[in-house]
Amino acid sequence: MQIASTQQLSPPPRLRRGALRVTPLGGLGEIGRNMTVFEHEGKLLVVDCGVLFPEDHQPGVDVILPDFASLRERLGDVVGIVLTHGHEDHIGGVPYLLRERRDIPVIGSRLTLAFVEAKLKEHRITPSTVHVEAGDTHTAGPFGLEFVAVNHSIPDGLAVAIRTAAGLVLHTGDFKMDQFPLDDRITDLRHFARLGEEGVDLFLTDSTNAEVPGFTMSEQELSPAIDQVFATAPRRIIVSSFASHVHRIQQILDAAHAHGRKVGFVGRSMVRNMGIARDLGYLTVPRGLVVDAQKLESMPDDKVTLICTGSQGEPMAALARMANGDHQIRLTEGDTVLLASSLIPGNETAIYGLINKLTDRGARVVHKGNAKVHVSGHASAGELVYCYNIVRPRNVMPVHGESKHLRANAELAIRTGVPADRVVIARDGVVVDLVDGTATIVGAVQADYIYVDGQTVGHADEQTLDERRALRDNGVLTVVAIVDVPGARLAEPLEFVGKGVAVSPETLQGVTRDVEQALAKAPRQALEDVDSLDDLVRKAVDRSLRRKTRQGPVVIAVVVEA
């Protein structure tokens, strides 16, 4: 294996004529912010441009973008953005990229374009779009594109084959191989096979579930468990899922219809997306089934189904507010909550907390931990192996995954016979060139985490987050010192403003005494310069507190001369 994480990498050399360069700017090292840039004959093609949702160690961040730094000077060379499907981790960064150049053509299937257009509208951007469907071909500069149907946890997913003089690339996007999908649109393995026979020089494939042995269950197999919930729920049913999971919502609608319940959608994104899906014919809604959520309040509890977001424990979503008792929908003993969604790693604490709160309100909570109400949207190891054997690629580059997923996927490729030295474990920013049929790591470009925080993009950086983590663990203590400089003493006792600090008044009195001593002992010149006086007071407070309480709040010293 070529493993980027064990190498020191420099900026890449100039791309050789006729060669193809592949630079992942996101999604290799994390599940999210997927983005890959292809370069050939001076032109650039972007595949996906998603966001990553922050984890606990990235506090206060709204979303994380790929780093566009390496593109910025060459925006004019970009011939298009291909979107493989409409999930946030593949389309969420598009508004930020189009802010830098508005007229980059956005290429995708009908539902994908509808979702990204709705998002762009919020940013007041009207994109140039190119509508493609499975089987279509499209030429973008020197890149010949061909689209292949794949299924996933959102309809209308596409893999993309990219033909250049350097060879044929196949990028799966996110996919699974459900043989009985609700819309009968299976992953087109015959198309994969045709491309394989033509000769796939580089295969980029979804690593998310590469560690999961066996095969991902079909969506159809969830129907009995969902039906069971509807057959036995004595009162209301509240279903929480992703606002993009059209097929899961279809299953819920079908079950509600079969059991004589009405359905209300709750929450802006759910209402918006289901409207789009219905208008475009991806969601089939029996006449009279869906009613205004407000109307449901006057109906008998056992005729009510509510569908909302919030299955990941997001604190502002409808479900979390119901669990906390501050939503107009009040849960009571006998209500059933169905979490028809995955448990995204990193959200466990939030989700378990949500389940406990819902339980405390008397609701029965049905979730993937106690019933078969969810299947993953990604191909497991068993399916990935089929893919490798059908495509028989010359070079492999696992995408969409953390290090452990990429490695597991690489090992699967090798087990199917791909030579180990043709399997490249890259990471964000690592540049891979395909030259004469061989993929090689040639360098790296900048690929930092770009944090969106309120209205700022890229302003919060690693130092900001370091400081937030320090504040989180220890709080902050602002100290105002009125110093009599000639006397080398405090003119008044220190004034303290603490936030998130647990210190007693007695301790603070002791700190004042320690600062007095530090001033008295300080060399003359330390007192005469404002900055060094700040520094002296700050350090004395810090030292004193650590000794007295073993606590280390962030200390901000404000020194004013008396």
Add this chain to the structure above:
Amino acid sequence: MQIASTQQLSPPPRLRRGALRVTPLGGLGEIGRNMTVFEHEGKLLVVDCGVLFPEDHQPGVDVILPDFASLRERLGDVVGIVLTHGHEDHIGGVPYLLRERRDIPVIGSRLTLAFVEAKLKEHRITPSTVHVEAGDTHTAGPFGLEFVAVNHSIPDGLAVAIRTAAGLVLHTGDFKMDQFPLDDRITDLRHFARLGEEGVDLFLTDSTNAEVPGFTMSEQELSPAIDQVFATAPRRIIVSSFASHVHRIQQILDAAHAHGRKVGFVGRSMVRNMGIARDLGYLTVPRGLVVDAQKLESMPDDKVTLICTGSQGEPMAALARMANGDHQIRLTEGDTVLLASSLIPGNETAIYGLINKLTDRGARVVHKGNAKVHVSGHASAGELVYCYNIVRPRNVMPVHGESKHLRANAELAIRTGVPADRVVIARDGVVVDLVDGTATIVGAVQADYIYVDGQTVGHADEQTLDERRALRDNGVLTVVAIVDVPGARLAEPLEFVGKGVAVSPETLQGVTRDVEQALAKAPRQALEDVDSLDDLVRKAVDRSLRRKTRQGPVVIAVVVEA
């Protein structure tokens, strides 16, 4: 079911003569800080006194204790602390309780006492101990105690039967029903049956795995997977487990011995506990197998096994430091890391992060997600049902669990025929009286989370944590305003000290202008009082920033009159 969480509860009435009062002070509503107080004829008996480890929403806290407030006036009435086993969540609070009264007798089995004595030594406390073993009886005031062998993920666990004039109580502690434990010490169901035939009036039973269907696998069944690791690892093997999991460590030692490897223990708690377990005969170490970890450095990699803690991703533990490359043991391609431990809910992000970092260093990571290298220490639903049918209790009170676990356990009891109104879902602080054979919720006492933070106990409170969470998400901005009060204006531009805030200098200039305006517009009297001037500046800064950037750092305003 009697469900405490849906009731408004007042302080309990005086306990009726001859009745038994049960007050859980921890462990009902969380996995951890287990502690239950029994009261009878004016005397108190404590069962367990553990700590809870904080979650992400409790930043900066070291551990969380049960609230001793309701005991504080009555410490003289406490006749003993029974410790069911030696895990932190059952013994970690003992030093803090003994600080309040040193001579409370501590009652437990040999290994449990050895672990708690080692812990108390660090706090410079020598306890009064009472050594009991399975089958023993002991009288503590009006409480007749009888101990029953149970197995768990630490040796020497005990359930305790408590006889009083009010009836017979059976408290399982943490337990499972491994039929083939490594030490052949099975949970004594014949003893459970004898107590059941006598008539158990109140059964307190471990809810941790009540949601898990079926049966917990035997520890013996892990041996093939562990052996496989040792049979195939090309270079070093680094095993991480809990420092108290004597049996798992025994399995590792046996596998290392069988495959001709030496073993080194790494880390203070691992070295200490394994020393205790070995000295007391709970760990069998073949001669020459365990060597000093330093010595292993000069041995061939394929002869080396290291055993350390840190399997939960704890940042200061040896394993995390190896993953970060700042431990003297340097991981390299071909090393194998075996996480022979559970994944405690709440630790997922840390553990997955650890696995990725270890993978990046080239290590193969074997964990419960990809091999059968761990089984739980708790009875699953299948085993709990057996217990209910063997004991046939008159009243049931699930313990050791979050709301969802307690509720699942209660439902199991009801399915086995315990009348629903005799099943009590209490929570921390809820007082349950056993009178005339019936358990009833009668009120509640204070049972706050008591935070240990550095050397302070109980000083950090919910407000402290609210403030830390605000600081974590938004950072802090200290603003120094030199105000010309008569002129109603700033004498100098504002001075800002920000930590964890991402704001541009231009934005801050705008903020200064907004504050100028606020001062100019302020009513006269708002300027003349220092507190209201602080307030005015703080609010003006906050408002200005939110409008300009949608960010809301904690603002600390320091106003000095010019």
